[in-house]
Amino acid sequence: MKLLLSPLKIGSITVHNRLVMPPMATFKSTDDRFTEQVLDYYKEKTDGAAIGLAIVEHCFVSPEGKAHPGQISIAEDGAIPGLKRLADIFHANGSKALVQISHAGAQASAAVTGLPVLGASSDVMNRQGDVPQEMTLDDIHRITACFASAALRAKEAGFEGIELHGAHGYMLSQFLSPLRNHRTDEYGGPVENRVRFHCDCIKAIREATGPDFVIAVRLGAADYPRGECEPAEGGLTEEDGVRAAVLLEQAGADLIDVSGGLFGTERAGYPGLAMFTDISAKIKKAVSIPVAVVGRITTSDQCEAILENGDADMVGAAAALLKDSDWAKKMVKEIEEG
Numbered sequence: 001m002k003l004l005l006s007p008l009k010i011g012s013i014t015v016h017n018r019l020v021m022p023p024m025a026t027f028k029s030t031d032d033r034f035t036e037q038v039l040d041y042y043k044e045k046t047d048g049a050a051i052g053l054a055i056v057e058h059c060f061v062s063p064e065g066k067a068h069p070g071q072i073s074i075a076e077d078g079a080i081p082g083l084k085r086l087a088d089i090f091h092a093n094g095s096k097a098l099v100q101i102s103h104a105g106a107q108a109s110a111a112v113t114g115l116p117v118l119g120a121s122s123d124v125m126n127r128q129g130d131v132p133q134e135m136t137l138d139d140i141h142r143i144t145a146c147f148a149s150a151a152l153r154a155k156e157a158g159f160e161g162i163e164l165h166g167a168h169g170y171m172l173s174q175f176l177s178p179l180r181n182h183r184t185d186e187y188g189g190p191v192e193n194r195v196r197f198h199c200d201c202i203k204a205i206r207e208a209t210g211p212d213f214v215i216a217v218r219l220g221a222a223d224y225p226r227g228e229c230e231p232a233e234g235g236l237t238e239e240d241g242v243r244a245a246v247l248l249e250q251a252g253a254d255l256i257d258v259s260g261g262l263f264g265t266e267r268a269g270y271p272g273l274a275m276f277t278d279i280s281a282k283i284k285k286a287v288s289i290p291v292a293v294v295g296r297i298t299t300s301d302q303c304e305a306i307l308e309n310g311d312a313d314m315v316g317a318a319a320a321l322l323k324d325s326d327w328a329k330k331m332v333k334e335i336e337e338g
Contacts, residue, residue, distance in 0.1 A: 002335050003307040004300065008052070008314065010290050011254030012212040013160050015052035015096050015314075018307060019328055021045060022257075022294050022316035023055045023100040023163065023218075027070035032060075034072060034082035042089055045321055049094030050328035053292075053314065055216075055257075056086065058102035058165050061150040062143055064115035065103030065171065074101055074150040083157035091158070098216055099154040100163040103143055105171030106132040106180070118143075120174040121182040140187065140197060143171070148204035151213070161214025164201055167259045172198050173220045176244060177262040179235045191240040192247065199251035206252045214254045216292075219245060220261030221279045229269040236261045238279050245283045245291075256283055257292040258312070267295065273302055277311040284312060292316055300331045 005017045028038045046054050059074035060066045066073075073079050083099065090097035106119030109128040118139060119125065119132030135143075151162045166172035174180040175197045181188050187196050202215055221242075223235030231237050245256050258280040260267060265275075272278040275295025284291040292314035297303060303315045320327045 002304055004303050004315070005332065005335055008290060010053070010216075011161070011214040013096050013214055016049075016094065017052035017332070018314045019050065019052050019303070020257075020292050020314050020316035021051045021054040021095070021321055021328075022318040023057045024318050024322060025057045025068070025071065027068065029070050029072045032066075032071070032073035033079070034086060038072070039085060039089060042086060043093065044325045046090055046093040046095050047325070048329040050332045051093070051095045054090050054095040054097045055163050056097065056099045058100040058170075059150070061101050061103055061146040064113050064118060065105065065108055065143070066113050067102065067104035067107060067170070069112060074099060074153055075146065077153065080153050080157050083154060083159070087158035096160045098161045098163045098214060099159050100165050100218065101147060101150045101154070102165035103146070103171040105174045106130075107169055118171075120171070120180055120187070123180050123182075125169065125174070125180070134183070137185070140200070144197070144200045144204050147201040148208040151205040151215075152208045155209050155213055161216060161254070162205065163216040163218050163257060164198065165218050166198055167218045167220030167261060168264045169220075169262045172201075173262055176220065177223050177236045179223060179232065179262055191243050195244040195247050198244070198248060202248065202251040202253055215252060216255035216257055217248050217253050218257040218259055219248065219283075221245070221258050221276065221283065223261040223263060224267040225263050226266050227268050229267060229271070232263070238282060241279060242282050242286050246286050249287045249289050253289060255290050255292060256287060257294070257316070258283060259294055265295070270295070273306050273309065273311060274315075277306055281309070281311040284310060290314060294318060300335055303331070
């Protein structure tokens with residue numbers, strides 16, 4: 001059997017294959033809720049039982065953490081009915097499912113949220129030029145509790161777990177990157193301190209949801225500037241990304257989902273089979289939990305080679321699925337018939 005079609009245990013669950021539908025923002029919510037259009041979108045993408053693990057687009061955990069118009073809320077209990085309908089769709093289509101939960105931090109804007117902008121430090125990060133308030137310890141503890149409450153809502157809706165969004169310049173990514181984290185307290189300085197917020201969230205979620213709920217982390221493993229291959233000078237290094245992954249596992253994470261850091265998902269001239277497979281391979285060697293990777297993965301041969309090389313345990317193909325809803329079904333059929 002090809003590795004891509006083999007099962008994999010992630011925490012308390014087992015997925016039937018190694019293919020991930022990564023979180024991709026639809027920008028299609030109304031009043032912060034799932035619409036029929038969004039539900040139909042997910043039904044179409046996961047139809048045919050070809051996706052082992054589906055991860056819902058990032059949902060904000062607190063009102064001031066909303067990243068953009070059209071983003072979906074998981075910040076209060078009114079979100080649960082829509083989430084339940086979505087979980088039922090995934091399960092009917094044969095996929096295990098997680099909800100990605102996020103806080104935009106300094107990338108939020110007062111124009112969208114109507115609230116003050118918060119960040120790891122006071123660096124401006126949004127296009128509107130909002131100067132964020134450096135988060136106090138009380139802010140950190142409050143938002144940690146928001147992440148835990150959001151995870152509990154996902155559990156109540158029937159999801160197998162959540163994915164903490166710690167990449168692409170959102171709040172947890174801001175804390176991890178030395179380019180945006182200039183703090184002098186226990187959340188700043190060495191990588192052990194800069195990943196502390198992530199670990200606090202994992203522990204709070206575990207306490208709220210119990211031992212059988214899956215906790216994944218989308219880890220921005222290094223700060224690769226747009227148009228460049230190597231990490232930015234003074235930014236998050238690959239070595240720090242590996243160390244962070246080890247600490248996340250120790251805190252209780254069940255899956256590390258590797259992507260880009262502060263500057264987003266693009267990386268020019270990447271050296272591996274996909275955009276982040278060189279760093280995912282290093283992380284996989286350092287942790288004992290499964291590792292997923294994304295970044296310009298478009299063919300079955302590419303997927304299989306990534307798995308066979310030991311670069312990752314799971315592969316995510318956002319662009320391919322976005323372009324062609326039948327891509328996963330076609331690929332699985334190609335492997336089964338090949």
